[in-house]
Amino acid sequence: MTESKGRPGSAGQRPTGGDKAVATQKKQYFRRKKVCRFCVERIDDINYKDVRLLSSFIAERGKIVPRRISGVCAPHQRRLGDAIKKARNIALLPFAAAI
C-alpha cells in the first residue's frame, strides 16, 4: 500500500484516452478517429443564437450529445454545453423534445 502510494505518478503506466483510433491486429475492425468539428473548421464562436449549428449536437430527444459520441474536444464541449443551455432558456432549443 505504502509503496504504491509512494509513486502515484509513474507516467508511462497511466491509461490514455479511450477514444483514439484503434486498429488492433487481433480484432479486425477499424474505428475512425473522431475529430472535433470546432477545431477542424476553426469555429471560434459557439453562439447560442446559432440554432442550426447547435442542433447538430443535440440528440433526437433534445439531449446534448456526449463527446465520446460526437468527438468534440473538452474545451469546445464546455462552450457548446453552455450555448445549448442558453438556447434552451430562450426557447430556441427544446429541453425535452417530443418524438
Added chain:
Amino acid sequence: MRIYEELFIVKPDAPEEEVDQFIEQMKSVVSSSGGSVDKVDKWGKRRLAYRVDKYREGAYVLFQFNAAPETVKEFERRLRVSDLVIKFLTVRIDQTLKRLEKRKKDRDKRAHRKAAAPSPAPAQPSMAQQMLGESAAE
C-alpha cells in the same frame, strides 16, 4: 460599462406599432442612464421550441447595448412588467468578444508567420499538416 446582449420574445399577436413603441421605450431606458444601444434586430416570428404561456410561436427581438449593470437591472424589470414580453435572456458579451478578438489576432499572426517562412516540405506530410498547409494557402 459592459456590453450586453438582450434577447426577448414578444407575443406573436401583439400589434406591430405597439412592439415598435416598446422597443423605442427600451432604447430610451438605456440611453437615459448613460448607455448606448449598438444594435436592435427584429428576427420576426419564429416557432418556439416549447410552449411559453400558451404560445407556440413568438417574435424575437435582439438588443445589443453598452451599459452599466444597474441599467440592466432596470431593463429586466421593465421586460418583466411588460405584458408584451413572454421571455427574455440577458447575456454579458464583452468578455466573449474580447476572447474572440484575441483568438482571431493570434490566428492571423500565426498565418502571417507561416507565410513569411515557408517550411521545407516533409517527405510525407501528415493529414494535419496538409490541412494546415491548405488553409494557410487560402
